Amino acid sequence: MNSTYPTSARGPADHEVRDQILAAATEHFRHYGYAKTTVSDLAKSIGFSKAYIYKFFESKQAIGEAICATCLRQIETEVSAAVAETDLPPEKLRRMFKAYTEATLRLLFHDRKLYEIAASAATEHWPSVLAYEERIGKLLREVLQAGRQSGDFERKTPLDETATAIYLAMRPYLNPLLLQYSLDYTEDGPTQLSSLVLRSLSP
Amino acid sequence: MNSTYPTSARGPADHEVRDQILAAATEHFRHYGYAKTTVSDLAKSIGFSKAYIYKFFESKQAIGEAICATCLRQIETEVSAAVAETDLPPEKLRRMFKAYTEATLRLLFHDRKLYEIAASAATEHWPSVLAYEERIGKLLREVLQAGRQSGDFERKTPLDETATAIYLAMRPYLNPLLLQYSLDYTEDGPTQLSSLVLRSLSP
Numbered sequence: 001m002n003s004t005y006p007t008s009a010r011g012p013a014d015h016e017v018r019d020q021i022l023a024a025a026t027e028h029f030r031h032y033g034y035a036k037t038t039v040s041d042l043a044k045s046i047g048f049s050k051a052y053i054y055k056f057f058e059s060k061q062a063i064g065e066a067i068c069a070t071c072l073r074q075i076e077t078e079v080s081a082a083v084a085e086t087d088l089p090p091e092k093l094r095r096m097f098k099a100y101t102e103a104t105l106r107l108l109f110h111d112r113k114l115y116e117i118a119a120s121a122a123t124e125h126w127p128s129v130l131a132y133e134e135r136i137g138k139l140l141r142e143v144l145q146a147g148r149q150s151g152d153f154e155r156k157t158p159l160d161e162t163a164t165a166i167y168l169a170m171r172p173y174l175n176p177l178l179l180q181y182s183l184d185y186t187e188d189g190p191t192q193l194s195s196l197v198l199r200s201l202s203p
Numbered sequence: 204m205n206s207t208y209p210t211s212a213r214g215p216a217d218h219e220v221r222d223q224i225l226a227a228a229t230e231h232f233r234h235y236g237y238a239k240t241t242v243s244d245l246a247k248s249i250g251f252s253k254a255y256i257y258k259f260f261e262s263k264q265a266i267g268e269a270i271c272a273t274c275l276r277q278i279e280t281e282v283s284a285a286v287a288e289t290d291l292p293p294e295k296l297r298r299m300f301k302a303y304t305e306a307t308l309r310l311l312f313h314d315r316k317l318y319e320i321a322a323s324a325a326t327e328h329w330p331s332v333l334a335y336e337e338r339i340g341k342l343l344r345e346v347l348q349a350g351r352q353s354g355d356f357e358r359k360t361p362l363d364e365t366a367t368a369i370y371l372a373m374r375p376y377l378n379p380l381l382l383q384y385s386l387d388y389t390e391d392g393p394t395q396l397s398s399l400v401l402r403s404l405s406p
Contacts, residue, residue, distance in 0.1 A: 157402065165399035168392050169372050172381060181380045189371050196368035199360065200403035 018056050021046060022070070025063050030113045034064060034120060061126070068121045069128040071114065075103040076135065083139070089147030090201075094194045096143060100136070101173040101190045108176050109183070118176040136174065140166060144201075153201040162201070169193050221259050224249060225273070228266050233316045237267060237323060264329070271324045272331040274317065278306040279338065286342070292350030293404075297397045299346060303339070304376040304393045311379050312386070321379040339377065343369060347404075356404040365404070372396050 012020070024046040028037060039060050043050040057063045082099035083092045108115045121129045141163045147153035172178040173190055182189065215223070227249040231240060242263050246253040260266045285302035286295045311318045324332045344366045350356035375381040376393055385392065 154402075161395070161398070165395040168375075168388065168396055169399065171385075171388075172371075172375055175384065177384045178375060178381050181378065182374075185371065185374075192364070192368040193371055195364070196372065196400070196403050199357075200399050 014056070018066075021048070021053060021056055022063065022066055026067050026114075029064075029067070029117060033113050034116045039063075064117050064120065065126055065128050067114075068117055068126060071107050071118070072128060072132045074107060075100065076132075078103040079139070083143065089143055089150055089152045090198050092143045092146070093198065093201075094191075096139065097170055097173070097190045097194050097197075100170070101179075101186055104174065104176065104179060105186060109179070115176060115180070119180075122175055122177050137163060137167060147201065151203065154203040165200075166197050169197060217259070221269075224251070224256060224259055225266065225269055229270050229317075232267075232270070232320060236316050237320045242266075267320050267323065268329055268331050270317075271320055271329060274310050274321070275331060275335045277310060278303065279335075281306040282342070286346065292346055292353055292355045293401050295346045295349070296401065296404075297394075299342065300373055300376070300393045300397050300400075303373070304382075304389055307377065307379065307382060308389060312382070318379060318383070322383075325378055325380050340366060340370060350404065354406065357406040368403075369400050372400060 021042075025042055028042055028045050032041070037060070039053055040050055042060075042063070043053050046053070057066070079096055079099040082095040085095060086092055108118045120126075141159060144153060144159060144162055144166075148155050148159075170190075170193070172182040173186065179186075224245075228245055231245055231248050235244070240263070242256055243253055245263075245266070246256050249256070260269070282299055282302040285298040288298060289295055311321045323329075344362060347356060347362060347365055347369075351358050351362075373393075373396070375385040376389065382389075
């Protein structure tokens with residue numbers, strides 16, 4: 001092969017270069033922000049040519065998307081672990097709500113510059129965000145189903161109606177755009193809303 | 204009296220001048236925005252001296268506060284009327300939530316420039332906003348009390364706990380900062396959340 005780019009035989013594999021670009025871009029965005037950075041800035045800071053970066057990512061948004069997706073996966077790993085800690089559906093629901101809030105706060109608000117990517121993602125409905133929101137809905141329905149089967153939750157209300165309403169109640173703590181205005185409530189809000197939700201689910 | 208300002212005997216009463224300044228300021232803010240306007244701009248546009256305006260309002264924020272308070276009173280008049288239309292506490296709760304959302308949308312979002320004042324007021328916790336939020340809590344507790352007395356609502360949960368949680372569920376539709384990111388949900392959200400809240404209140 002006469003490629004001028006490194007191949008697996010002569011250099012790092014594609015996924016390694018991708019990871020290298022993403023790690024460098026994450027650092028760069030942390031310091032300089034997402035909005036103000038161009039692909040040229042990134043190329044300069046990583047020491048790659050712009051053309052080389054474009055071989056792996058078609059745009060700055062594609063890089064932002066990949067960083068955002070990694071961050072959302074991290075939140076979901078924490079939430080899954082929290083939900084798996086208990087077999088009781090009401091407790092699963094409480095922990096799910098609490099873990100989403102805490103992980104989102106830590107990953108997006110601890111570092112304002114990552115918040116900026118998340119805010120763009122949420123405002124512009126990036127595919128990674130839409131998929132994330134769907135997975136939240138799926139997890140919520142699974143917990144609700146488990147509670148209906150165990151007899152902990154009522155079964156009269158259609159499952160989708162229940163899941164949608166609970167999602168709306170949780171939204172101020174899940175969506176970074178709303179969470180920025182809910183910071184005074186993150187200590188007690190999720191607990192108080194979980195209790196309200198659990199009262200609404202009692203058979 | 205040797206005042207150089209108009210007195211009730213020789214000109215408009217103080218409250219009339221105040222209202223005149225407020226009407227002109229509201230119009231001015233509508234067109235040019237709140238943040239970018241100075242008291243000098245207002246004075247020029249109304250045709251008063253800056254000193255004369257300062258006789259009635261100590262700052263631009265004091266003018267913004269008065270406009271904001273008028274707007275909040277208008278929302279509350281609509282909500283009170285909606286709540287008074289029915290004697291059934293569950294229905295009062297539904298109408299309260301719906302009326303707050305609709306009135307806030309119409310008064311603050313129909314006109315982006317009034318939204319700007321409301322957003323400053325909410326971000327900076329202006330006294331008019333704090334008082335407004337307290338009155339929302341008071342109305343909510345009254346409706347809850349009525350429902351507990353009529354037997355429509357459960358009485359086990361402490362009233363304040365119930366009221367706080369319901370307020371948190373309603374917040375994305377009451378607070379203009381959150382409402383700007385809830386516009387996709389204003390059609391069905393308040394109804395779905397009211398139903399969830401009413402399920403949580405069932406005795």
